[in-house]
Amino acid sequence: MSRVKLGSNDLLEYNAEFSVLICRDCEYAIQKSAVQSHLLRHKIYRGERHKLLESIAQFELRDPDDVIPPSPNTRPISALPVLDGYRCLHDGCSNLCASVKRMRRHWADAHGGAEDFEAMVREVKMQTFFRGTKIRYFEVSPEQFDDMVDDSPISEEEGLLEESEEELLEESEEEASAAEESHDEHNSGTEESDEEMEDASPDDVSLDQTPPRIPPDFELATLKTFHHFLFTTSLTLPIQDFDAQIHRYWTDSVLPLAFSRPWLMSGILAMSEYHTSVLTDDDTFSTAHRERGLYFFAKFVSGREEASRHVCGAVLTPEKEEERHVGGQLMCILRCAHWALTTNPMLAQRFTSYPFKLQNLITILKSFSLVERSESDGSPDEVFASANRFLRARCTDTGKEKEFALLGRLVELPSRMSDVFGGPGSMKDVTATLAAIASLVEHYSATFASERGTPSHTAVWHSMVHWINNIPDHFRTMVFRNDPAALVVVAFWASGLVLRAEYSGYWFLRSLPKRLLSEIANRLRSSGVPAFSLIEGLVPVDFAVLPTF
Structure with a gap:
């Protein structure tokens, strides 16, 4: 019994070799204390959830610190994504990093820098069981992935953006980890108090319904956040079409996409929380909303990365192109809001800010507009x-x-x-x-x-x-x-x-x-x-x- 699949559509996979439970949709292992809340997030309701929890209770689930990673020549674990990374070649060190920037930082902090940096690192394929503060990469054999390597060169700007996305995902997940664990603990101890949750249909929200049906596990606080976006935040945001009406663009064009794409909705909720945080001078109140914003921000970044992976190399349909563009607009605004909020000294102490740099600002603002380069009206x-x-x-x-x-x-x-x-x-x-x-x-x-x-x-x-x-x-x-x-x-x-x-x-x-x-x-x-x-x-x-x- 090395691998056991559980749930409808084989949502979960128990790996007996490493004693971890992997969500095949999310592509990471679930910590023991978060299993119930994770199932709720996937809209697995009382009857099926209790059966799954009974089956899972028979398995040993190790804590992240107790999981022994595989050796570098091991085949990749099929339920986890394979990532490009770098291994440190310093004597006695085998540290793994997801980007050149992080590896340079490791060399500066741990080894005092390197005169010939390129000779002291090696590109690898790697995986991680857990996310957030429990990320711990391990190297896997790249033989299965030789035909997936893209050797085409990238521009300096694309390289900056790629490293920025990678770093932002890791930092956002680390910063949101405490908020997410608190969120999980709250949900894991909450059973549905009536028959609504048990009888509710897990179908996706229908855009044809008026008004749209609110999912039964939609928290009151989240509903308030959505209400703030609908009637306040949406009126303060830029638009891509000079002649469009601001409110109609964000409510009539963006929201229909978000109702059928949870990661876009997470971006909208993060934006609303950040906006609420900016509006108050009360540091405690502002910090609480920024924590919720970080929680939604991490979910948005993770979902956007997953959506990009699914369409990589494919010809985009008009709907997918619109999805990609709206995701870019949300990322632009959220990054800027993230930087703006960390100008508050109290908040800056509590949260590690994604670094504000000239190159990053120019790159992310460039991604907002659909307008192609136009010729000047004259010399x-x-x-x-x-x-x-x-x-x-x-x-x-x-x-x-x-x-x-x-x-x-x-x-x-x-x-x-x-x-x-x-x-x-x-x-x-x-x-x-x-x-x-x-x-x-x-x-x-x-x-x-x-x-x-x-x-x-x-x-x-x-x-x-x-x-x-x-x-x-x-x-x-x-x-x-x-x-x-x-x-x-x-x-x-x-x-x-x-x-x-x-x-x-x-x-x-x-x-x-x-x-x-x-x-x-x-x-x-x-x-x-x-x-x-x-x-x-x-x-x-x-x-x-x-x-x-």
């Missing part, structure tokens, strides 16, 4: 000339002197950069930088196009995101390598558009522009190039607060 010279005419025509407008002053500095930026950096070095760098400045002038000017004189929050958001999509690929590479000229342009973007988006009411950007400008200022000071003078006065720019929504 850079024509764009600058148009901006000058615009400034002369609007120079008498009162109350917006600082905003127009920033546009004037943008128009003059190429000549000022020439004075600071001297003659052109790489023409490719110069051309990419000039194109990025011209695009920023265009998008910044567009926020003043309204005859009412006040840019809408939607116009500011779209200008901020579309600039990221329209900059040349080479300019993005310059940013990632900390080129001083590129950092100066990004500082103007942060001050001109990201800060204005925050002031427009996008709560999940709170304090991020100032943190971004501070990071750029520190990089410029340490670059050895006298470029800091180009961004003086941008930190902070005290715009008049725009109407919120």
Whole structure:
């Protein structure tokens, strides 16, 4: 009896060799104390659940710390996913990490760094029985997976995003572990008090019903979180279509997808909890909602990863493409909210934040929009000339002197950069930088196009995101390598558009522009190039607060 499958559709698998119970749907082992609540989450109700618990009680289930992992030459365990990872080759060390970044951190912490890092690590295939704080990787034989290896190169940006997703999944699961275990303990001691739970149908929610049927195990707190999203949070979020109605997009387009995809619903609930956390000055209340947000965030990341694995390499249907895009939008907002909440010193002490970095912010904002790169309406010279005419025509407008002053500095930026950096070095760098400045002038000017004189929050958001999509690929590479000229342009973007988006009411950007400008200022000071003078006065720019929504 090495493996025993249990439940309808063989949901569970008991592995006698390692004394673990694996959920074949979730692809990880369930801790002994969480079995009952895990079955409830899969909508396995009283009759069948009691039978399963009686069968499981006959098996030995080891605690995570007592499970002895298999040797490296062992075949993979079929019920667990096989992951790409790295093994440390230092004498006496066999540590496994899921990303290069984590392995570099291990080498720095445990071995004092490595002169030839690539020679001291080896790529491996690995698995883990448990998730969250109980993750412990073990190496398996890769022979079964040679035909699955994709040797195609990835771009620097894709590599950053891939490591970001991997790291965020691990950190979110670790941070949410305490909340999830508390959630499990609460549910595991709760039996249904009436016949509703026993008689309820586990069918999926039907989108044709009005109103949608609430699953019987939907907690009251979760219902409140959903209500907050429906009537409050959904009104504060950006949209992909400039002409769409905000509330109708999130309720009419996103919610129908989420009702049939639990991982998307987890993302929506996490967003609502984060929004509630931002709205209060009470640290205790804010922390409680952020803990619930982290719990839903971890479920969202895990589900999104699973959904991506199922469609990898396949031609996406329109519905799957929409699912992928909505998942990207939710990830964008949730990451930004995660960063924004950790600016609170008390919260920052309690939660390990996914690191806020310039590259991460640019990469995740780029993933929000469906808009492809568009050609400028004219050459850079024509764009600058148009901006000058615009400034002369609007120079008498009162109350917006600082905003127009920033546009004037943008128009003059190429000549000022020439004075600071001297003659052109790489023409490719110069051309990419000039194109990025011209695009920023265009998008910044567009926020003043309204005859009412006040840019809408939607116009500011779209200008901020579309600039990221329209900059040349080479300019993005310059940013990632900390080129001083590129950092100066990004500082103007942060001050001109990201800060204005925050002031427009996008709560999940709170304090991020100032943190971004501070990071750029520190990089410029340490670059050895006298470029800091180009961004003086941008930190902070005290715009008049725009109407919120």
